[in-house]
Amino acid sequence: MRKAIQAGLPFVFIAIAHLSGPAAAQDPATQRDPETVAALERMGAALRAMDSFAMHGDVTREDVLSTGQKIQYSGTLDIQSRSRNAFRIDFLSSRQNRSFYYDGQNLTVVAPRANYYASAPVTGTNGDVVQRAREKFDIDFPLADLFTFGADPAAIARITSAIPIGLETINGQQCQQHAMRQEGIDWQVWIREGDNPLPCKIVITTTSDPSMPQYSAVLNWEPRQTFADGTFTYSPSASSRRIALGSVPASLAPTGN
Amino acid sequence: MRKFVTSSIALAAGILIAGLPIIGATADAQRGGGRSGGASAGNRSAGASSSRSSTPQVRSQSSSSINNNRSTQTASRGNQNVNRNTNVNRNTNVNVDRNVNVDIDNDWDNDYNRHPVARTAAVATTAAIVAGSVYRTLPPACAPSPYGGVTYYSCGGYWYQPRYAGSSVEYVVVSQPY
Numbered sequence: 110m111r112k113a114i115q116a117g118l119p120f121v122f123i124a125i126a127h128l129s130g131p132a133a134a135q136d137p138a139t140q141r142d143p144e145t146v147a148a149l150e151r152m153g154a155a156l157r158a159m160d161s162f163a164m165h166g167d168v169t170r171e172d173v174l175s176t177g178q179k180i181q182y183s184g185t186l187d188i189q190s191r192s193r194n195a196f197r198i199d200f201l202s203s204r205q206n207r208s209f210y211y212d213g214q215n216l217t218v219v220a221p222r223a224n225y226y227a228s229a230p231v232t233g234t235n236g237d238v239v240q241r242a243r244e245k246f247d248i249d250f251p252l253a254d255l256f257t258f259g260a261d262p263a264a265i266a267r268i269t270s271a272i273p274i275g276l277e278t279i280n281g282q283q284c285q286q287h288a289m290r291q292e293g294i295d296w297q298v299w300i301r302e303g304d305n306p307l308p309c310k311i312v313i314t315t316t317s318d319p320s321m322p323q324y325s326a327v328l329n330w331e332p333r334q335t336f337a338d339g340t341f342t343y344s345p346s347a348s349s350r351r352i353a354l355g356s357v358p359a360s361l362a363p364t365g366n
Numbered sequence: 367m368r369k370f371v372t373s374s375i376a377l378a379a380g381i382l383i384a385g386l387p388i389i390g391a392t393a394d395a396q397r398g399g400g401r402s403g404g405a406s407a408g409n410r411s412a413g414a415s416s417s418r419s420s421t422p423q424v425r426s427q428s429s430s431s432i433n434n435n436r437s438t439q440t441a442s443r444g445n446q447n448v449n450r451n452t453n454v455n456r457n458t459n460v461n462v463d464r465n466v467n468v469d470i471d472n473d474w475d476n477d478y479n480r481h482p483v484a485r486t487a488a489v490a491t492t493a494a495i496v497a498g499s500v501y502r503t504l505p506p507a508c509a510p511s512p513y514g515g516v517t518y519y520s521c522g523g524y525w526y527q528p529r530y531a532g533s534s535v536e537y538v539v540v541s542q543p544y
Contacts, residue, residue, distance in 0.1 A: 170428045171428045173426045174424060175423045225528060225530075225535055227529070246532070248530075248533050249429075249434055249533075294432060313429050313430065313432060315428050315429045318426040320426075350517040350528075351516050352527070352535070353516050353528075354530050355529060355531060
């Protein structure tokens with residue numbers, strides 16, 4: 110019996126490879142449920158379809174101490190986006206407040222309590238700016254993926270496992286839960302049922318630390334938002350101090366090392 | 367990798383307790399990474415107490431984004447960090463291991479200094495200050511001094527330039543700007 114199964118296996122593999130294409134044949138560990146992939150693509154399309162929006166998120170995030178113990182913090186995240194080429198991101202918590210302004214010409218990072226700000230000239234779409242800020246200034250905007258979901262096919266390709274979990278009610282909304290795995294993180298997204306499949310909630314589990322800290326955000330959307338002038342441009346007060354963004358001039362760099 | 371980093375911290379702490387200066391190159395080498403320009407993890411308190419060195423430090427943080435395109439770099443660094451979410455890698459081709467660095471380990475606002483976790487030395491006392499050292503907080507009574515469009519602080523004969531590293535504020539010791 111066993112022999113028969115072993116003998117049959119190559120044929121099974123051939124059949125699977127034939128049915129599911131070369132990618133699946135190369136990496137049998139990659140299992141992306143087509144229903145979940147389609148749901149992620151629909152969500153990306155819904156995000157991309159919004160010319161302007163405002164989003165409020167209730168956030169928890171975690172630090173891992175050297176002992177492995179996790180400490181959880183609470184905060185809020187507000188993202189305002191206009192015409193895909195201006196945004197304002199405000200992350201507020203008791204420990205840290207940050208605001209990021211992009212008005213189509215400059216990116217400004219503000220630490221309101223310390224009263225520091227730094228600006229750099231940048232242009233492009235919100236998705237471009239998110240990417241450039243990461244590469245050039247090591248700035249990771251919280252939930253930056255909301256600007257890029259559906260725009261980068263490589264994002265789906267990075268997913269090694271994607272499975273549908275089922276329906277949950279979040280803030281009175283019916284939302285379909287999906288669970289994904291990719292290198293370094295597991296993540297879950299709850300996607301609103303109906304005509305406007307926006308994310309209701311996102312959980313990101315960092316798997317490269319054995320304590321696996323999580324970032325969790327429950328999201329509320331206001332599509333088709335209009336904004337007051339000045340929403341996206343930072344206006345420093347008289348007491349604000351401008352500082353550098355990520356580097357010290359070479360002339361001031363220390364010598365000898 | 368983790369073990370190596372941990373023992374490096376212990377080594378660094380030992381040096382600090384002995385009251386010897388840390389030079390940038392040494393600290394960078396110990397972190398297994400390093401930043402161009404010689405910026406390093408310094409510690410102003412040569413008299414570091416044992417209670418301080420036993421304070422738990424933050425070793426990693428939850429990533430706040432999914433596709434941060436740093437998976438390769440993260441993987442090469444073993445289990446230490448994920449994201450830093452905010453800030454493991456500056457993409458200036460050097461790794462900045464902020465999460466195992468006792469002085470710039472966190473991104474707390476520098477006006478919030480009473481938090482019991484990941485407290486670091488706050489008082490400048492000795493000659494352990496070298497140009498390029500990076501601190502999370504300023505010594506007391508540092509006077510702001512705007513020059514060239516940005517802000518410097520001067521105190522105790524040293525000059526500090528605040529800057530964003532990612533979205534965290536840190537202070538780097540610089541030569542006198544003017």
